[in-house]
Amino acid sequence: MQPTSHAFKANVDKALGDATLQTALGLAMLGFGPKRRSAVERLPEFEALREEGRRIKNQTLEHLDYYLETFERNVTRWGGKVHWCRTPGEAREAVLAICRSVDAKTVTKGKSMIAEEIALNDFLEENKITPVETDLGEYIIQLRHEPPSHLIAPAFHLLKEQVADVFRSSHTELDPARSLVEPRVLCDEAREILRPKFLAADVGITGANCLVAETGSSIIVTNEGNGDLTQTLPKIHIVLASLEKIVPTLEDATTILRLLARSATGQEFSTYTTMSTGPRRDGDLDGPEQYHVILLDNGRSAMLGTEFQDMLRCIRCAACINHCPVFSAVGGHAYGWVYPGPMGSVLTPKLVGVAEAGHLPNASTFCGRCESVCPVKIPLPKMMRHWREREFEQKLSPAPYRFGLSAWAFLATRPALYQALTGVAMRVLAAFGKRRGHFRSLPLAGGWTSVRDMPAPQGRSFQSLWAERQKAKAGR
């Protein structure tokens, strides 16, 4: 998809004014936090597992070349093929060549963020191949010609009435007067419509939650079972994966899986965790005849050794998104590209450029919840700060903002001057605000006071009180 991250502010205004979206957001965001919390509270080892997840991912990144080569060797050993792709363009071409080799007409797809990242569906359609999304949420947004708004709940921005509307207008072969009030009925209808498409597809494309070097396997988790029908029924299974999905062993993948479901949906374990290694074996009665892994770099290897390397630990659980106050207010589409929320605010500028996506790392209150729930302890706020620095250095932010920031930096690095000036400002504000105790408006702070009152300072600054206290302590 074409990014619209540069228009983040306009996107946000639109999202805040969209009453339907706000209702859907309210419904959806309520559930995520408590579900994760109760799953975490039930597993005393969860904190220790986070540390293990961090360690496993870090150790793998240190030897990423070795593990990728080992993975390829094992994929080949079991009869599969790895396609190394530097760019989204190379990945699209690799998928197309495989599809053309069997003259594919339709392709079923399990949920894949890499497919979104490389804009695969549009490309397949341009080449007269029909992609069919099979994850219920992905199917709904495909019918609506929308991108996903969330990593694990792609249609969570919609109400069931909107789903009913798009089913009625798309499934024209069914009785137009049928009742579509209940989610149960909507779910059954999608099942009925998609079942023959699973059976007819020439190629099945899935993502991967882990790639395992030891065995040359890909692992995916789903709750619907769509990923399994997608990869079992067609002649060819294509796995789309970015290269940081690699882990050394099945034991390492298991640690990641223990973290993943709990962090994502609050489940103990996803319904289906499927490990796939190569095509069908001699004598197998089903399974694909070909197994391909599209291994995408798209700038990730260049993140190694930089201040953004930690982001390569991300397992796409969406916990940071589910706990972000900014995301809760504006939803996923406002971020303007594939990856929303805190993880998107760090990753998107890397993948589409800071000139396009510089607003995203600024869309944070730095409350730190994202880092505190991250299953592999990625320091997301710190990395958003790195992007803000880069944006400032590259002179991409507006002039008044840059002037303000420079003035602030000048003062903040001169403590004596800072304290003198703030001391004066405080005394002036205290004198003017004495009668009322607060200000309804202030010059240069209209944006702040338009929605709340500013309390008048009551006396001295925190810093001078603190200094006095420390002095008293030392004198005791």
Add this chain to the structure above:
Amino acid sequence: MSGREDILGGIRKALKRGPLDAAAAAVLDARLAAPARNLIPARATSLDHPGQVELFVAMAEEVQTTVDRVAALADVPQAVAAYLASENLPADLVASPDPVLDDIPWAERPMLRLRRGKAEGGDKVGLTPAFAAVAETGTLMLISGPQNPTTINFLPDTHIVVLRADQIVASYEDGWTLLRQRQAAAGDAALPRTVNFITGPSRTGDIEQRMQLGAHGPRRLHIVLVGDGAAERPAGERPG
């Protein structure tokens, strides 16, 4: 330069080194050849085997799997027939060609019609054995092979699994150990195309985050759990 060499070269440049030397690679090779276990939660490992069986059943039922416990394999046909009748399901089943299922006296229930092979679009009920089961989260572990087509696990509306209690292990890691033992015993060709960990029937929360069962996979997952695991578990078969 090819994509492969370019990507590997980029990684090495970023890591500020060339390809790993033989000694460093040998250390990593050794780690892969004998994979170490990471932290395993004590929830299941701290229990004795009967406790693990109880935990498995409780965790499975928590995610809407139904479990029927019977004393012996001879009781399975009756249990399957009773389950199908109680759910108003047809008595036509597609069953894995696994010889494990041959030990069950199906002929005693002539109303049950078993077709052995892979599943087709029209099959309503599937019946399979399992490779193992994980007590930690009530998870079944199934593996593919000539006698175990994967389609039975996913296409029919109802999936019935015949599981012996002595197949229940504490953790996923125990499952990997069993898989590696199987591979070592049978030679390299024994790594199955697919390993399915299944925890409950298919579900989705994609419409307003309200959970619905039976999204694309089975609407019902029913386990017929045979024995108590005490008597029939041969010594030495316990995973380490």
